[in-house]
Amino acid sequence: xxxxxxxxxxxxxxxxxxxxxxxxxNNHQVSIWSRNGSQTLAQVVENADTIVSAISMKGVREVAxxxxxxxxxxKAVFVTATKGLEPEYTSTPSQIWQETFxxxxxxxxSGPNLSKEIQLELPAATVVASTSKDAAEFVQLxxxxxxxxxxxxxxxxxxxxxxxxxxxxxxxxxxxDGLQLGTNAKAALVTRGLTEIIRIGNLWGAKTETFYGLSGxxxxxxxxxSPLSRNYQVGYQMACGKTLTEVxxxxxxxxxxxxxxxxxxxxAKQRNISMPITExxxxxxxxxxxxxxxxxELMLRDIKPExxx
Numbered sequence: 001x002x003x004x005x006x007x008x009x010x011x012x013x014x015x016x017x018x019x020x021x022x023x024x025x026n027n028h029q030v031s032i033w034s035r036n037g038s039q040t041l042a043q044v045v046e047n048a049d050t051i052v053s054a055i056s057m058k059g060v061r062e063v064a065x066x067x068x069x070x071x072x073x074x075k076a077v078f079v080t081a082t083k084g085l086e087p088e089y090t091s092t093p094s095q096i097w098q099e100t101f102x103x104x105x106x107x108x109x110s111g112p113n114l115s116k117e118i119q120l121e122l123p124a125a126t127v128v129a130s131t132s133k134d135a136a137e138f139v140q141l142x143x144x145x146x147x148x149x150x151x152x153x154x155x156x157x158x159x160x161x162x163x164x165x166x167x168x169x170x171x172x173x174x175x176x177d178g179l180q181l182g183t184n185a186k187a188a189l190v191t192r193g194l195t196e197i198i199r200i201g202n203l204w205g206a207k208t209e210t211f212y213g214l215s216g217x218x219x220x221x222x223x224x225x226s227p228l229s230r231n232y233q234v235g236y237q238m239a240c241g242k243t244l245t246e247v248x249x250x251x252x253x254x255x256x257x258x259x260x261x262x263x264x265x266x267x268a269k270q271r272n273i274s275m276p277i278t279e280x281x282x283x284x285x286x287x288x289x290x291x292x293x294x295x296x297e298l299m300l301r302d303i304k305p306e307x308x309x
């Protein structure tokens with residue numbers, strides 16, 4: 001196997017812990033940092049070959065800024081495993097890391113990876129993407145195992161956006177199941193949801209084919225069909241009568257789709273992009289419509305061709 005590396009994982013939540021366990025099972029030296037942990041950021045990143053960010057979106061810029069003042073090993077590779085968008089600048093996590101550390105390669109890790117299944121050592125696959133082929137292949141070697149298959153990709157923005165944007169559709173999917181609308185409705189929702197993801201992803205600069213891969217369609221299928229998905233749970237429980245505040249108060253971890261939906265609507269309005277599913281999820285989260293009213297709005301839209309020619 002490859003020579004062993006020193007891996008720093010930032011974030012001790014379910015996802016960070018899962019990635020740390022995978023790297024550790026490959027016999028790498030792994031250190032984990034969390035806000036309530038015993039080790040400082042400086043101690044964890046000292047001599048790190050790879051710095052993995054698995055913190056929630058709201059903490060990314062703050063932690064990146066803190067790291068900026070520390071002596072980072074010159075050849076360290078940054079890996080971002082956060083799925084979200086920054087509200088103020090609509091930046092993705094990798095854009096924040098690359099802006100903060102312009103001389104270091106940044107790799108995006110994303111795929112259909114429900115943390116609880118990873119912890120049970122069930123088989124899974126993911127994608128690592130970077131503009132640096134060497135960096136992507138380096139990270140591929142760090143995390144590849146008999147239970148975790150890792151593919152490389154040269155479209156980091158597309159890989160990142162696939163994992164981020166699908167969270168909004170996962171909320172809609174939870175609503176669909178909570179209202180017991182059936183398989184036909186769910187299939188239509190997920191398919192049209194993918195169309196929305198590709199539409200705004202292309203505008204952002206991502207490649208269409210990336211969204212048909214593991215980090216796009218793959219992740220969309222996983223989160224739209226599993227009660228283990230926090231975003232799915234938001235939609236499902238709201239469809240069952242709970243308020244957003246009630247759902248979030250009892251949710252383990254962060255449902256990034258709630259924040260992502262607001263950022264997406266900002267961008268869609270600015271660019272005059274049609275995103276009907278995202279719009280109804282936004283109105284639901286804002287308390288403007290009930291789950292049933294959101295469904296009616298989608299079903300009663302003007303009829304149109306499936307594709308615009």
